[in-house]
Amino acid sequence: MTGTRGALWSETLKARRTKVLPLTAAGFAMLPLMAGFFMFLKKNSKLAHRLGLAGAKAGMLDIKADWPGFMKIIVQGMSAIGILLFTIIIAWVFGREFSDRTGKDLLALPTSRSSIVLAKFVVGLVWMSAVTVMVLVLGFAIGAASHLPGWSASVALRWSWMMVATSLMTIAVISPAALVASAGKGYLAPVGFAILVLVLAQVFSATGWGPFFPWAIPGLYTGAGGEVNLGLANYMIVVLTSGAGIAATFAYWRFADQTR
Numbered sequence: 001m002t003g004t005r006g007a008l009w010s011e012t013l014k015a016r017r018t019k020v021l022p023l024t025a026a027g028f029a030m031l032p033l034m035a036g037f038f039m040f041l042k043k044n045s046k047l048a049h050r051l052g053l054a055g056a057k058a059g060m061l062d063i064k065a066d067w068p069g070f071m072k073i074i075v076q077g078m079s080a081i082g083i084l085l086f087t088i089i090i091a092w093v094f095g096r097e098f099s100d101r102t103g104k105d106l107l108a109l110p111t112s113r114s115s116i117v118l119a120k121f122v123v124g125l126v127w128m129s130a131v132t133v134m135v136l137v138l139g140f141a142i143g144a145a146s147h148l149p150g151w152s153a154s155v156a157l158r159w160s161w162m163m164v165a166t167s168l169m170t171i172a173v174i175s176p177a178a179l180v181a182s183a184g185k186g187y188l189a190p191v192g193f194a195i196l197v198l199v200l201a202q203v204f205s206a207t208g209w210g211p212f213f214p215w216a217i218p219g220l221y222t223g224a225g226g227e228v229n230l231g232l233a234n235y236m237i238v239v240l241t242s243g244a245g246i247a248a249t250f251a252y253w254r255f256a257d258q259t260r
Contacts, residue, residue: 007119011093015123020092027085028131032139035073039065039146066150067143071159072223074139075166078132079219080198082170086128087177087194091187093124094178094249098185113253121178121246125171132167136160162222169218172238173197175245182252214241 015021042065063069140156177190184190201216210216211234218238220228 004115004118007115008122011119011123014096015093015127018092018096020088021127024085024089024127025131025134027081028135029138031074031077031081031135032142035070035077035139036142036146038073039070039143039148042069043146064150065148067148067152067155068150068159070143070146070148071139071155071163074135075159075162076219076222076224078135078163078166079170079222079224082167082218083174083198083201083215084191084194085131086171086174087190088187089127090124090174090177091181091190093120093127093181095181095185095187095190098182114250117250117253121249124178128167128171132163136163139163166218166222169221169235169238172242173214173218175242176248177245178249179245179252182249183256212237214238 042063063072143151174194177193180193181187181190197215201210201213201219204210204213205216205220210220211228211230214237217230217234221230
C-alpha cells in the first residue's frame with residue numbers, strides 16, 4: 001500500500017489535535033466515577049435514602065459493595081456506553097473529511113485509498129484501546145480509594161480480562177459504523193446507527209435472540225442479560241461482523257465516487 005506511513009502520521013496528528021479526544025475520554029471516565037458513586041451509596045444506606053432517586057437506583061442494583069460488584073458495573077457499562085462512544089470515535093475518524101469538506105484534498109494526495117482506510121482503522125483502534133486502559137486504571141484507583149472489600153489478585157485479573165474482552169468485542173461490532181460514516185458522509189448517520197443497534201440489542205435480548213445479534217453479544221458476555229451461555233458460534237458472529245464491516249469499508253473507499 002502506497003503511503004501507509006504518511007497516512008498513519010497524518011491521521012495520528014489529526015486525532016491528537018481534535019477536541020473529540022478529551023471529550024470521549026471524559027465520557028468513558030464517567031463509568032468508573034458512577035460505579036464509585038453507586039458503591040458509596042451502597043455503603044451509606046441512610047445517605048442513599050435521603051438522596052431519593054439516586055439512592056433508590058443504587059439500591060435496585062443487584063450487587064454488593066465490594067470489588068466484584070464495583071467492577072461488574074464498569075464492565076457492563078462498557079458493553080452499552082462503549083457502542084455509542086466507540087461509534088463516535090469511528091464517526092469522527094471516518095466522517096470528518098466529509099463534514100470539513102477536505103475529502104477531495106485527501107484523495108488528491110499520492111496515497112492509495114486503502115492506505116488511508118488502514119490508517120484510519122489503526123488510529124481508531126489505538127484510540128479506543130487507550131480509553132479502555134484509562135477506564136481500567138481509573139477504576140482500580142477509585143476502587144482503592146473507596147476501600148472496597150473483596151480485593152485479590154485473582155479478582156483483579158478476572159475483571160481486567162473481562163474488561164479487555166468486552167471492549168474488544170464492542171470495538172469489533174462497531175466496525176460497520178466506519179462504512180456508515182463513509183457512505184453517509186458525516187457524523188450523524190453512524191450515531192443514528194449506534195442508537196439503532198443499542199435499541200435492537202435490548203429487543204433481541206428480551207426475546208431470547210440476543211446471542212445471535214452481534215451488538216447484543218458484548219452485553220450478554222458481561223452478564224447484563226442474566227445467565228446466558230455463549231459458545232464459539234456466538235463469538236464467530238462478532239468476528240464475522242467485524243470482518244464484514246472492515247471489508248465493506250475498504251471496498252467502499254476503493255470503488256465509490258468520494259468526490260460527490
